Amino acid sequence: xxxxxTKSTNDGLPPGEGMFLACSFWLADAYHLIGxxxxxxxxxERLMSLCNDVGLLSEEYDVGSRRLVGNFPQAFPHIALVNTxxxxxxxxxxxxxxxxxxxxxxxxxxxxxxxxxxxxD
Numbered sequence: 824x825x826x827x828x829t830k831s832t833n834d835g836l837p838p839g840e841g842m843f844l845a846c847s848f849w850l851a852d853a854y855h856l857i858g859x860x861x862x863x864x865x866x867x868e869r870l871m872s873l874c875n876d877v878g879l880l881s882e883e884y885d886v887g888s889r890r891l892v893g894n895f896p897q898a899f900p901h902i903a904l905v906n907t908x909x910x911x912x913x914x915x916x917x918x919x920x921x922x923x924x925x926x927x928x929x930x931x932x933x934x935x936x937x938x939x940x941x942x943x944d
Contacts, residue, residue, distance in 0.1 A: 848903030
């Protein structure tokens with residue numbers, strides 16, 4: 824996932840950057856939070872496949888050249904990886920633990936409804 828469109832933003836750097844891996848892990852977390860667990864797990868597995876031969880990640884991934892780019896190794900994607908792995912292996916979602924509300928996927932998987940309490944069918 825890109826942090827922002829480098830071609831349309833004047834940030835003082837030349838256009839073009841790889842996909843920011845931490846943001847991609849955060850997207851997997853977001854999928855999990857709204858009940859799209861299959862998408863979350865698929866994205867997580869895809870991101871895990873980007874690790875090098877000793878399991879390290881860089882800051883970014885260049886989709887065109889299919890290689891890790893940017894700062895290497897980079898702590899941000901590794902922290903995001905650990906957090907996402909933790910979130911995907913827990914039945915309750917992190918926001919539910921903090922807020923005391925249970926997320927119940929609506930019939931339309933694109934939306935999630937927050938309700939008070941625990942057991943809902």
